[in-house]
Amino acid sequence: MCYKAYGSGKEDSPLCDVPGFENCRMKLLRHVSFVDCPGHDILMATMLNGAAIMDGALLLIAANESCPQPQTSEHLAAVEIMRLQHIIILQNKVDLIQENVAINQHEAIQKFIQGTVADGAPVIPVSAQLKYNIDVLMRIRGGVAGGSILKGVLKVNQFIEVRPGIVVKDESGNIKCTPIYSRIVSLFAEQNELQFAVPGGLIGVGTTMDPTLTRADRLVGQVLGEVGSLPEVFVELEVNFFLLRRLLGVRTKGTERQGKVTKLAKAEILMLNIGSMSTGARVVAVKNDLAKLQLTSPVCTSKGEKIALSRRVEKHWRLIGWGQIQAGITLDVPPCPI
Numbered sequence: 001m002c003y004k005a006y007g008s009g010k011e012d013s014p015l016c017d018v019p020g021f022e023n024c025r026m027k028l029l030r031h032v033s034f035v036d037c038p039g040h041d042i043l044m045a046t047m048l049n050g051a052a053i054m055d056g057a058l059l060l061i062a063a064n065e066s067c068p069q070p071q072t073s074e075h076l077a078a079v080e081i082m083r084l085q086h087i088i089i090l091q092n093k094v095d096l097i098q099e100n101v102a103i104n105q106h107e108a109i110q111k112f113i114q115g116t117v118a119d120g121a122p123v124i125p126v127s128a129q130l131k132y133n134i135d136v137l138m139r140i141r142g143g144v145a146g147g148s149i150l151k152g153v154l155k156v157n158q159f160i161e162v163r164p165g166i167v168v169k170d171e172s173g174n175i176k177c178t179p180i181y182s183r184i185v186s187l188f189a190e191q192n193e194l195q196f197a198v199p200g201g202l203i204g205v206g207t208t209m210d211p212t213l214t215r216a217d218r219l220v221g222q223v224l225g226e227v228g229s230l231p232e233v234f235v236e237l238e239v240n241f242f243l244l245r246r247l248l249g250v251r252t253k254g255t256e257r258q259g260k261v262t263k264l265a266k267a268e269i270l271m272l273n274i275g276s277m278s279t280g281a282r283v284v285a286v287k288n289d290l291a292k293l294q295l296t297s298p299v300c301t302s303k304g305e306k307i308a309l310s311r312r313v314e315k316h317w318r319l320i321g322w323g324q325i326q327a328g329i330t331l332d333v334p335p336c337p338i
Contacts, residue, residue, distance in 0.1 A: 056086030
């Protein structure tokens with residue numbers, strides 16, 4: 001299993017233990033880890049990075065506003081790109097509006113999600129301030145509690161590899177990477193010390209590596225896993241891409257109409273979100289729905305991985321579509337010296 005580091009802009013990850021009764025005895029039903037994604041339009045890339053580690057999503061819609069708001073459309077598109085199947089929609093602030101207004105907005109929400117990955121998802125009217133219907137949310141089992149497929153386990157004293165690791169350019173300008181090898185000395189979830197960790201939620205991994213390597217978010221986007229089990233490191237990608245019909249989350253000047261997404265152009269600079277990694281990319285070639293992208297930073301990823309495509313629009317990076325990695329150029333990675 002690959003464990004990815006990321007920066008969320010808000011580094012807290014509240015945990016929630018959901019109790020219940022079985023045979024008249026209290027029992028832990030679920031353990032949920034929350035990642036708070038920013039909703040502001042200029043933090044879309046950060047939101048996509050946070051979504052990379054999620055199993056499901058709570059899509060929050062304010063009941064005292066029209067639906068959909070620009071960022072709501074953009075976030076739902078991101079949910080589809082990140083292949084999140086477990087979704088619950090929260091119609092919040094129902095205490096601030098009349099019943100008929102809430103019913104009308106509920107119908108607007110149903111129309112908005114029709115034909116999307118959220119079609120059929122439960123829509124729960126809630127009031128966060130008054131804690132109205134929060135108990136109903138906690139009882140829904142098919143929503144965010146999908147759970148990760150167990151593909152690997154991290155254990156204390158296990159030897160690990162971090163890719164791409166240390167990235168440098170030689171005298172000829174060629175990029176080289178050297179993976180970081182280390183040993184796990186501790187595992188933590190919040191204040192809880194663990195002997196092993198499975199995929200899902202945020203895990204603090206204590207290692208024997210030089211602490212200077214982790215300063216200033218230098219390992220954000222790096223992939224950690226068992227030695228020899230990690231994907232290849234790419235410096236160029238060939239992707240099969242799909243563009244959105246209209247630019248989400250942006251209103252054109254003087255109107256409420258959303259602008260059309262123009263085709264990719266050769267030499268254009270894009271921003272890619274690949275898992276929890278953000279990197280720039282220059283469009284080298286475009287033919288039909290295939291594009292060749294030269295990365296500004298090497299990325300540890302796999303063929304078949306989905307990526308989000310963003311373009312610079314009015315000084316901000318805006319989501320314009322998504323792609324799937326078909327092939328690419330990889331770096332030669334030195335073998336483990338141990």
